[in-house]
Amino acid sequence: VADLLVTGTDTGVGKTVVAAALLLGLRARGVKAVGFKPAESGIEAGEAADSELLARASGLDEPLARPLLRLAEPLAPAVAADRAGLALDAEAVRARVAALREAGYRLVVEGAGGLAVPLAWGFTALDLAAAAGLSAIVVARAGLGTLNHVCLTAEALRARGVPLAGVVLNGRGDPPDLAEQTNPDVLSRLLPGVRVVVTPRTTGGALESARLLQPLLDVFL
Numbered sequence: 001v002a003d004l005l006v007t008g009t010d011t012g013v014g015k016t017v018v019a020a021a022l023l024l025g026l027r028a029r030g031v032k033a034v035g036f037k038p039a040e041s042g043i044e045a046g047e048a049a050d051s052e053l054l055a056r057a058s059g060l061d062e063p064l065a066r067p068l069l070r071l072a073e074p075l076a077p078a079v080a081a082d083r084a085g086l087a088l089d090a091e092a093v094r095a096r097v098a099a100l101r102e103a104g105y106r107l108v109v110e111g112a113g114g115l116a117v118p119l120a121w122g123f124t125a126l127d128l129a130a131a132a133g134l135s136a137i138v139v140a141r142a143g144l145g146t147l148n149h150v151c152l153t154a155e156a157l158r159a160r161g162v163p164l165a166g167v168v169l170n171g172r173g174d175p176p177d178l179a180e181q182t183n184p185d186v187l188s189r190l191l192p193g194v195r196v197v198v199t200p201r202t203t204g205g206a207l208e209s210a211r212l213l214q215p216l217l218d219v220f221l
């Protein structure tokens with residue numbers, strides 16, 4: 001399996017939970033894996049940052065996997081960086097990926113928001129995936145609206161030659177509503193050959209959710 005980019009159709013769709021679950025699954029298989037979030041924004045005091053959750057799921061604190069940029073304002077990283085008088089160095093991100101690989105890690109990379117969000121000006125998660133040869137897992141909402149978002153994301157990946165390793169329709173209700181019921185089959189029809197996994201809406205914190213989701217996501221490993 002290639003190194004993975006866990007991307008999403010939006011912010012808040014469950015990328016970190018899914019990335020953490022994949023890391024738990026890799027570790028359970030004895031794979032030396034690490035999560036990497038190059039830039040994070042919207043960091044709130046007293047709340048675990050994505051990079052901290054990924055480090056916990058990875059079971060290690062690897063200095064090379066720490067974010068290159070951490071920003072307080074809840075904005076796209078390039079925008080929050082501008083406002084803080086900072087910038088993410090795209091070349092430095094690519095160098096980190098190379099160094100982590102050199103150190104023998106399997107990578108689970110999380111972008112920010114969706115594929116087209118600027119991490120730096122002229123540098124998106126899609127650019128990183130294309131440059132670093134990552135395969136994408138697309139996390140999406142389970143319900144109404146997701147067909148459009150997932151298909152547009154799949155098309156963007158295809159246009160750049162980034163393999164689509166699978167789609168996660170995250171947080172399906174119990175009982176599922178009509179869109180949640182029909183979306184998995186419809187997506188399989190719209191995206192032939194792409195594996196679609198549905199995960200339930202859980203209670204509890206992010207890591208707890210990751211543990212619950214882990215068995216369902218093992219098909220991607």
Ligand SMILES: Nc1ncnc2c1ncn2[C@@H]1O[C@H](COP(=O)(O)OP(=O)(O)OP(=O)(O)O)[C@@H](O)[C@H]1O
Nearest residue numbers: 011012013014015016017113171200201202205206
């Ligand atoms: N299947 C689920 N059931 C219930 N809650 C979930 C589920 N998946 C994620 N969550 C919760 O939803 C919130 C957003 O999830 P998460 O942080 O993984 O999203 P994200 O896509 O990484 O967001 P961001 O764009 O901010 O990085 C978190 O509080 C998380 O615990």
Ligand SMILES: [Mg+2]
Nearest residue numbers: 015016050110
């Ligand atoms: Mg996240």
